[in-house]
Amino acid sequence: MVTDRVEICLRPAEAEDLSQIVHLDRLAFAPLKSNAEVEQEWYAHGINPEGRQQFIAVDQRTGLGVGTYTELQLSVFLEGQELPAKGFAGVAVALERRGQGVGRWMLEQSLRDLQQQQIPLAILYPFQHGFYRQLGWAWVGRVHQYTVASHHLPSYPERCHIAAYDPTQHQIALTNAYHHAACQHNGWLRRQDWQWRSRLKPCPGREIYCYLEGGQILGYVILQYTLLDTLSQPALSLVIQEWVALNGDAYRGILGFLSTLKDQVSTLVWNTYPEDSFPYLLREQRCDPGLRQTVEFFGLTHRFGEIGAGFMWRLIDVATAFRLRPVRPGDSFLLTFEITDPVLGDQTLTANFATGRMHPVSQRSPGVLKTSIAHLTEMYCGLRRASELVWTKEVEWTGDPSLLTKLDTAWEATPPFCWDAF
Ligand SMILES: CC(C)(COP(=O)(O)OP(=O)(O)OC[C@H]1O[C@@H](n2cnc3c(N)ncnc32)[C@H](O)[C@@H]1OP(=O)(O)O)[C@@H](O)C(=O)NCCC(=O)NCCS
Secondary structure (H helix, E strand, O other), rough: OOOOOOHHHEEEHHHHHHHHHHHHHHHHHOOOOHHHHHHHHHOOOOOOOOOOOEEEEEEEOOOOOEEEEEEEEEEEEEEOEEEEEEEEEEEEEEEOOOOOOHHHHHHHHHHHHHHOOOOOOEEEOOHHHHHHHOOOOOHHHHHHHHEEHHHHOOOOOHHEEEEEEOOOHHHHHHHHHHHHHOOOOOOOOOOOOOHHHHHHOOOOOEEEEEEEOOOEEEEEEEEEEEEOEEEEOOEEEEEEEEEEEEEHHHHHHEEEEHHHOOOOOOOOOOEOOOOOOHHOOOOOOOOOEEEOOOOOOOOOOOEEEEEEEOOOEEEHHHHHHHHHOOOOOOOEEEEEEEEEOOOOOOOEEEEEEEOOOOEEEEOOOOOOOEEHHHHHHHHHOOOOHHHHHHHHOOOOEEOHHHHHHHHHHHOOOOOOOOOOOO
């Protein structure tokens, strides 16, 4: 069914739209709460607080809001380069207008607008990957989550360098430590003050500990206490919300410190990126055996962890994205990309890979990669190699196979990970 979109106007929201937006958000995300509760919890700082822009789609015949979403102003690190990005959050459509293409239409309008602004990248955490994939997003954010017994953690001696976070003394040094790590990790955000305020805000059950050497913060961990279901009664457990270690000592210090909590905390939920050494350092490679587990693992292996299907990325202005992304040094080569894009239109772009960068050029290359924008995003961020996608026939290649190998090498990167959810 197609909405008569001529009647709908999508525009940046203003203070007077607050009650309509609260109403849309409540019905989409918290239908058991009251409008007043949603307003107080989510909009205490107004409709467009720093770093966020709310949009509203209004049916001009009735003046009623039929959809809303938030755009976040982000900046993401990739291979040491900062990419300007927009985050999408809180996409919501009025109950009576669902399934009429309003959600899709709002996102299409926004993507077109962002393309005009030459924004290279959009990021979001999907409610369903399929909905956003049809609009060109690709799932790229994997989280590994190990739920382990705290007595299986290694008790490294570096733990004695851990101190409780004191905002009056440590705040700047902690944010600097994060920034230092973020520049070297793909997908991490350059955090602005507004993001730090919510990250470091005191919350019930949240604690922060720092690793200090010579008065310098070289790492920290943000912990959230919770209760997990065990075979007997709910047991106090810790969920790691974020950890940063600038060297191996800080990393060992954090793990050693957590191991000392074993008398009080039975289980640790360690969230991390797939390349982390954590699983190799444990005394046992298995989930906490004391936890109530619903499904047995198949075969002679222990259940050890879970993979979270996290955020999605979407390239928007491909030429800007190409110009910004550093590539691994190697022989220079030309490659033509024929890109299908369900929203922004198909395009052909030839890139000259030279001197650690990609430069768009006008001549075509004999090596042509036919790809959707979603698959291009997967390759661009280092998640999947072009040769792998050709093998599964998700993308199509014509030309000398050695060029494809060159592309694999040029775009080799650790896939993105991000501590910030929105
Ligand atoms: C999610 C939501 C915003 C979608 O808005 P909507 O206006 O109902 O969606 P649309 O009508 O634009 O749907 C567009 C298309 O996506 C399709 N679609 C939905 N989920 C899909 C999926 N998982 N995979 C593939 N296609 C999907 C629909 O079938 C529809 O296609 P069709 O018109 O060809 O049938 C709306 O349902 C909502 O407000 N949900 C509650 C809040 C929420 O979960 N928000 C998402 C936060 S990330």
